[in-house]
Amino acid sequence: MNRRQFLQTTGTAALALSAFPHYAAEFADAKKRVGLIGTGWYGKCDLLRLIQIAPVEVVSLCDVDKKMLSEAADIVASRQLSKKKPRTYSDYRAMLKEKDLDLVLIATPDHWHALPMIEACKAGMDIYCQKPIGVDVVECQAMLAAARKYKRVVQIGTQRRSTPHLIDARDKVIKEGLLGRIAYAEICCYYHMRSRDTIETAPDTAPPDYLDYEAWTGPAPMRPYNKIVHPRGWRAFMEYGNGIVGDMCVHMLDMVRWMLDLGWPTTISSTGGVFMDKAARANISDTQAATFGFGDLPVVWTHRSWGEAPDAKYPWAAFIYGDKGTLKASVNSFEFIPRGKKEATVSGEALFEYEKYPEDKTEKDLERHVASAIRGHMKDLLANITTRGKPVADVEQGAISSATCIMANISAQLGRSLKWDAEKWQVVGDKEANKLLHRPYRAPWVHPEPGKV
Helix, strand or coil: CCCCHHHHHHHHHHHHHHCCCCCHHHHHCCEEEEEECCCCCCHHHHHHHHHCCCCCEEEEECCHHHHHHHHHHHHHHHHHHCCCCEEEEECCCHHHHHHCCCEEEECCCHHHHHHHHHHHHHCCCCEEEECCCCCCCHHHHHHHHHHCCCCCCEEEECCHHHHHHHHHHHHHHCCCCCCCEEEEECCCCCCCCCCCCCCCCCCEECCCCCCCCHHHHHCCCCCCEEEECCCCCHHCCCCCCHHHHHHHHHHHHHHHHHHHHHCCCEEEEEEECCCCCCCCCCCCCEEEEEEEEEEEEEEEEEEECCCCCCCCCCCCEEEEEEECCEEEEEECEEEEEECCCCCCCEEEEECCCCCCHHHHHCCCCCHHHHHHHHHHHHHHHHHHHHHHCCCEHHHHHHHHHHHHHHHHHHHHCCCCEEEEECCEEECCCHHHHHHHCCCCCCCCCCCCCCCHH
């Protein structure tokens, strides 16, 4: 073989190798048939990470936004191995009725998590569901009951548990005992993420013709449409979620619970409200604090969607305090600082995998620092589907973290602390609080009940 032939041959081989997907070796034969309900921002982020690590076939997509659905179908066809365009549906019930899926991803707005998830369990499918699992406590309980009754493997999108540098923080700092005795943890979010649109900048209008707003609203109260709501802005309204506590606290609380091996809190108390931005249409709190009591370990949450973060490097983070030092941890990095020292002795940064997954560099709206965590979460899910085990963010863990955050809002609404009985899924001695564990559903949708799933 002469030099030119050698270069041509090796060049062709290198090109073929670079075009071959970097499937995790253990999932090379995991040819699951997959469907996605909710094709917006994080639905695509989750699905496209799954496509990166296993030769799944995405056969079905569902959304009530025709434009979003069509765009997602084109993107999936361009990214999946078969290059086939998935079937599209506007009603999740029609999609699930086919019963030809192994795995369903659910990435709808929060108020639309419970019903599709429970129907997917009944249809015999395993599930990846975005956090928080439910919009009220009884939804969370019913979703857990459905997963267990139908023996489904369910991973919740609290992917801090699969974040490489945070696994290092847990293993190298907490498990090694570097913090000493841990007696306090702070969790926080100081992002300016609450919508500031007013009635003047976001008046009520007719919904766009490509959006079925009736179906989008579903079991939630019917509000007049305005441009804040869709896409992604629905988080500004309590009718569809649980504010910044439900959206951001759930991640950091879940991370601390996982790192410190905590179960349910026994007490939850919270105060907050709209203290600064009173002109905005958003009805979620712009300022809120909550204390979750885990025996002699309080975990204290603060969010403020105005002003500055106390630690500019950690605006959305956890600070775990021991008698020997402090652990700072966020989605971007972690640092362990021994007591009496100013510099970290153990640290880590988010993992970027651009050499393996170059599409991470250019994918629209991808949180690049989180991509490796989502892939890890998907790998953990697939491994447990094979063994029929419980994934790292099993539905029960999602239920605990989600319901705990929901109860913080109930505490703030009632103006008093709540004592929680985890066995009974009830607030002790507080009938008014227990009524708020279950949100009314808009007809004809029927709220799921744990004993009837």
